[in-house]
């Protein structure tokens with residue numbers, strides 16, 4: 001490992017230049033401030049723009065009548081797939097007491113674990129990409145007009161047509177669930193290429209819906225690579241590493257969040273900043289949401305990514321600037337984590353490039369810490385998340401309790417105590433579909449660690 005060049009440097013040279021890389025290779029929990037963050041960074045370029053985000057939002061509105069009928073649990077919200085925003089004061093008190101860190105402001109949870117249809121953040125981007133593809137095909141075929149009520153997509157003639165077309169995706173599990181469930185509902189021939197870490201219950205669930213599941217003994221990157229190779233000309237391959245469609249589907253979350261904050265009377269402005277903590281795998285989900293948040297709230301919002309200590313791929317890509325030209329394996333990190341969706345060894349270079357000036361920082365979290373947080377959150381707030389979805393909880397203590405966090409607060413807000421009126425928002429990315437027996441195992445592991 002020592003002599004191999006990563007970019008133009010050896011691993012030892014990288015670690016010497018950036019001590020955070022040495023800590024990350026030692027599997028320490030780190031907190032990193034992005035030196036390239038720009039207050040007024042532009043939002044156009046890279047093939048995405050604010051207008052594209054509005055377009056995605058409009059598309060989801062067009063599909064609402066279809067979604068409301070196809071998935072009855074969404075009918076009460078008129079076919080809009082959205083999750084609650086919840087204040088979690090007991091968890092905040094607990095975190096402050098245990099860490100002895102003075103965190104300013106209030107703590108909220110964005111409960112994407114409760115998103116209808118697939119119970120994770122993938123119900124945003126993944127489902128959106130399937131819908132966008134179906135719309136494009138139906139429009140091209142002259143079967144659909146944008147002014148139609150899209151519930152006609154449930155008619156047999158659409159199912160018959162989509163049945164002649166294929167969809168495929170490579171996944172660690174949750175993206176596969178979203179693509180598979182929506183793809184099958186529309187009638188597409190759908191194949192999910194699952195990495196070795198994918199849970200059995202996810203494969204079983206997909207097969208029960210008529211989705212073909214191909215299993216690999218290798219990690220996520222390999223499953224994607226094989227899936228991409230096998231996709232023929234008749235097949236739409238959902239490319240998690242590069243898809244702008246997925247990214248835009250995720251970004252719409254910020255428009256919805258703005259509405260929820262307004263409804264709850266929570267201001268976001270320079271005196272009331274919004275800090276958002278997002279678990280990151282390949283980057284599309286948190287990247288899309290962060291992009292949307294910067295578009296909606298500008299410099300008043302700060303986004304931080306959270307990754308497992310065993311799979312900090314985005315951190316490596318951003319710190320070295322090498323994006324997808326570096327993998328966790330290059331730094332001797334094993335990419336083995338309990339955090340579903342986050343076991344990714346190589347980040348999306350598209351997302352890393354967009355985030356380069358938009359992201360405020362990153363933290364890494366151990367598996368033990370995630371289990372422990374699952375347990376505490378269930379006990380204190382009766383909220384049930386999968387381990388990966390708790391990764392963002394380290395953000396506030398890292399920010400207010402670390403030397404570099406305090407220095408950053410001083411630089412941004414003029415005082416290391418931070419702004420008095422901050423809103424901290426942990427993005428709870430999944431857990432809603434986890435079978436109760438599996439959830440109990442997560443809970444028990446966390447409880448054992450607490451005792």
Ligand SMILES: *Cc1c(COP(=O)(O)O)cnc(C)c1O
Nearest residue numbers: 174281282283284285341429430
């Ligand atoms: C996929 C996923 C993420 C991260 O999304 P990426 O687009 O892979 O970065 C976070 N949490 C959960 C539960 C996920 O399934």
